[in-house]
Amino acid sequence: MTFETLVMQNKTMYDYTLKYLLGEGGMAEVWYAENRIGKPAAIKILKEEFMKMKQVVDRFENEEYLKGQNLSNRMKQRAF
Secondary structure, eight states: OOHHHHHHTTOEETTEEEEEEEEEOSSEEEEEEEETTOOEEEEEEEOGGGTTOHHHHHHHHHHHHHHHTTOSSHHHHHOO
Protein backbone atom coordinates (compact mmCIF):
# COMPACT_ATOMS: atom_id res chain seq x y z
CA MET A 1 0.00 0.00 0.00
CA THR A 2 1.41 3.38 -1.00
CA PHE A 3 1.48 6.52 1.11
CA GLU A 4 -1.04 8.14 -1.25
CA THR A 5 -3.42 5.21 -0.76
CA LEU A 6 -3.15 5.53 3.02
CA VAL A 7 -3.88 9.27 2.78
CA MET A 8 -7.04 8.68 0.69
CA GLN A 9 -8.37 5.80 2.74
CA ASN A 10 -11.32 6.85 4.95
CA LYS A 11 -11.69 10.25 3.22
CA THR A 12 -15.28 11.31 2.53
CA MET A 13 -16.34 12.44 -0.95
CA TYR A 14 -19.94 13.17 -2.01
CA ASP A 15 -21.18 11.67 1.28
CA TYR A 16 -19.30 8.41 0.57
CA THR A 17 -16.32 7.25 2.63
CA LEU A 18 -13.48 5.69 0.64
CA LYS A 19 -12.75 2.26 2.10
CA TYR A 20 -10.15 0.66 -0.17
CA LEU A 21 -8.61 0.92 -3.62
CA LEU A 22 -10.23 -1.39 -6.16
CA GLY A 23 -7.85 -0.62 -9.00
CA GLU A 24 -6.09 2.02 -11.00
CA GLY A 25 -5.32 2.94 -14.56
CA GLY A 26 -3.07 5.47 -16.17
CA MET A 27 -5.21 8.46 -15.27
CA ALA A 28 -7.51 7.48 -12.41
CA GLU A 29 -8.13 5.27 -9.40
CA VAL A 30 -11.35 3.45 -8.56
CA TRP A 31 -12.26 3.16 -4.90
CA TYR A 32 -14.81 1.06 -3.05
CA ALA A 33 -16.84 3.43 -0.87
CA GLU A 34 -19.90 3.39 1.35
CA ASN A 35 -22.32 6.11 2.37
CA ARG A 36 -23.41 6.67 5.98
CA ILE A 37 -26.06 3.92 5.77
CA GLY A 38 -23.66 1.41 4.23
CA LYS A 39 -24.74 1.65 0.57
CA PRO A 40 -21.72 0.65 -1.56
CA ALA A 41 -20.39 2.51 -4.59
CA ALA A 42 -17.34 2.61 -6.81
CA ILE A 43 -15.90 6.13 -7.08
CA LYS A 44 -13.48 7.05 -9.85
CA ILE A 45 -10.90 9.70 -8.90
CA LEU A 46 -8.60 11.46 -11.35
CA LYS A 47 -4.95 11.22 -10.29
CA GLU A 48 -3.50 14.42 -8.85
CA GLU A 49 -0.84 14.87 -11.55
CA PHE A 50 -3.61 15.25 -14.16
CA MET A 51 -5.85 17.65 -12.24
CA LYS A 52 -4.12 20.76 -13.62
CA MET A 53 -4.32 19.61 -17.25
CA LYS A 54 -7.50 21.16 -18.62
CA GLN A 55 -7.79 18.78 -21.59
CA VAL A 56 -7.48 15.74 -19.34
CA VAL A 57 -9.99 17.09 -16.80
CA ASP A 58 -12.44 17.95 -19.60
CA ARG A 59 -12.11 14.44 -21.07
CA PHE A 60 -12.55 12.84 -17.64
CA GLU A 61 -15.67 14.92 -16.89
CA ASN A 62 -17.10 14.25 -20.36
CA GLU A 63 -16.60 10.50 -19.91
CA GLU A 64 -18.45 10.58 -16.59
CA TYR A 65 -21.21 12.75 -18.08
CA LEU A 66 -21.72 10.36 -21.00
CA LYS A 67 -21.88 7.36 -18.66
CA GLY A 68 -24.62 9.08 -16.67
CA GLN A 69 -26.78 10.12 -19.64
CA ASN A 70 -29.19 7.21 -19.37
CA LEU A 71 -29.52 7.26 -15.60
CA SER A 72 -31.74 9.42 -13.44
CA ASN A 73 -29.21 9.23 -10.59
CA ARG A 74 -25.50 9.28 -11.46
CA MET A 75 -24.49 7.50 -8.25
CA LYS A 76 -26.74 4.64 -9.33
CA GLN A 77 -24.25 3.72 -12.06
CA ARG A 78 -21.50 3.43 -9.48
CA ALA A 79 -23.41 1.23 -7.06
CA PHE A 80 -22.59 -2.47 -6.98
